[in-house]
Amino acid sequence: MTAQRLVVIGGDAAGMSAASRARRLKTPGELEITAFERGRFSSYSACGIPYWAGGEVDGPGALIARTPEEHRARGIDLRIRTEVTELDVAGQRVLARDLASGEERWHGYDHLVVATGARPVRPPLPGIDARGVHGVQTLDDGQALVDGLEHAPGRRAVIVGAGYIGVETAEALVRRGFGVTVVERAAQPMSTLDPDMGALVRDAMCGMGIEVVTGAEVTEVRTGAGGEVTAVVTDAAEYPADVVVLGLGVRPETTLARAAGLPVGESGGLLTDLAMRVRGHGNIWAGGDCVEVLDLVSGRTRHIALGTHANKHGQVIGSNVGGGYATFPGVVGTAVSKVCELEIGRTGLLEAQATEAGLRFVSATTESTSRAGYYPGARPMTVKMLAERRTGRLLGVQIVGGEGAAKRVDVAAVALTAGMTVEQLTALDLGYAPPFSPVWDPVLMAARRAAAAVAADAKG
Template identity: 80%
Template structure:
């Protein structure tokens, strides 16, 4: 009996996790695994690029979890520099274009779509000029790293966009000695936070020496006589630049899926069931940054591009293709980042997302410290909490502060996943000692205040 063939489009987190898990369950004579990756790298950490550029970690090799040769040694036929250009679901085959220029069709029994996401690039004059850098993959990271050279002191760098990628790249460039300007179209940086919490980030970034301009719509990348980038123009002003970094976020890379007629959600991501099987298809699976996932708080699907999810999707797909059974139940939207010593975290819903989901809620914001106030090194932090009216169900938490702030969001993430109320959270038995926390952890202080707000709201109705 011939082996089944598992064909994978995309050789990064989701695709190669699926391949590795399936290989653990099935021998090569039972399951042939063929994977195509169009770039020069596989199984790498794109999240590490800002820290490589900033000189904190080595790269690119240090950011590769497993090389192509290591995958092949485990019985996975991984073809690098090879792009899939079409999916024919009726014939169960894909069209492949290799680096030698050849094209051919490859059949499959099970297809895994792990095409990732594409960075947003505004359609404006000069956007493709030399000196304009994206940071989506290791090739991008190497180009920016090389452009900075050994001595970047005093270089003028403009970062377009102040989401996670933008603020992390701003930190990297500050660490390299650049004079950094961040341009953000929204009213505050970090649109993954509510505007009032984004304002705290804005003030902190300016205090760190990062010139952060909000309400700034970029209309053109200016170039010099040599054709290289010379500055950035917004509707109000021009900013000189020796290099420009794009940090505008990403969208699902689902062109192949769309052309093949596979179902897409509101954000353009592939829609799957809990087993990560594409809806309406028996033998097509999808995972990673190209899919939408269920938000356990709102009950709606969302696109969230994170390596943590991609690796879990791959594990689920590999288990199912390999003859086992696994599901991915959904997410609560947890993310954490930092810019210099400022830590930024969120989980659950923002106010706008809660309204879009039709939820009625109360909000509270508290100020606390990372340790007992009398203990050396205690740093301030701000915690904002959303709770559903009447029920008191936790809906979301945002935290901005210094050392010890960011990872506190994990407590809230667990509470959200468990469907806890803010009152139930106040009884959580969290670890306490003065070097680690006040007697009442800041998250629990917020939960207490939210409990009071829910109770007061009920009394007034």
């Protein structure tokens, strides 16, 4: 019996989770697995890069879950520094180039996994490729940033973009003793929150000495005589910089897939069925940051780049390639982050997303504390909740506050997945003791106010 051939493009979360799961289900005699990774590392946590840059964790080794050597020892032929440059769907083969030698070779497959990840947004501005300008997407990027911080003469940093990576990196560089300016074109940092909640994040950033510039469009990265970055220029001002970090978000890396004619959605991510099989292609699978996923709240597909999803995608793909059965039903858009002592959590839809989806809603915001108000260490917490008009169906929750705020969003994520109403949410039997929560948990307080808003809207 001839072994089937599985080829994986991408050696990080989705790709290697798929390969590892398939290997557990099929022996090398049943399934040959070859994986290609253009970088130097495999199976790593890119989410840890800001904490490496800030000196809170060691890197890069501490951020690697499994090395290429460990994958090979488990029967997966992982080839690093090898880039797939062409995909021939009709011929069921990929063209791979060894980046060290330049040698190219075609490799046939019976099953193909596309796990090419995402690429950082890098606008075509003058000086954007100057020495000292860094993206934060791979461990190679992280190493370049850490090395650059060691040699920054003036210890001045500008972060372009105030999303998750931007605010986390800003905190990291403050910890390293840098003067930090964050430039964001939106009205508030953290566009993954509604502006009123983003304003709370801005206050916290300013409180730790970060200069936050909003409503500003970057027009140029200025460079010195040696080609090194010296400043970031906006439409209104100029900010000196020895280090620039781009935190403008990411886009699905689907260049290879597009060229091969594979289907992509509105945000540019590959479209798959529930089994993570690329639509219209029975033996091609895709997962991780290069795909779009079903939003269970809005019913639309979205691009959400998170390692949690990527690992689940890989498990689903590997199970199906290995002869089992698994599906990935979708997401509710849960994410957490922190800026110094401020924790940030969100799940479900923002106001703008709900409006775009054609949903009519009410919102409610409550102020509470992380523990009973009389208990030492209680911290302020703000919870915002969106509910559908008439039905009261929970649509989204945002939480900003002190210790204990971020992971409270998990309760809302479960409620969203279950399709609960805010009225049903008020009756949840959550744990209580003064060191952990007020008698009425902040999430339940917000649910009560949202339920009242739904009832008042129905009357009026």
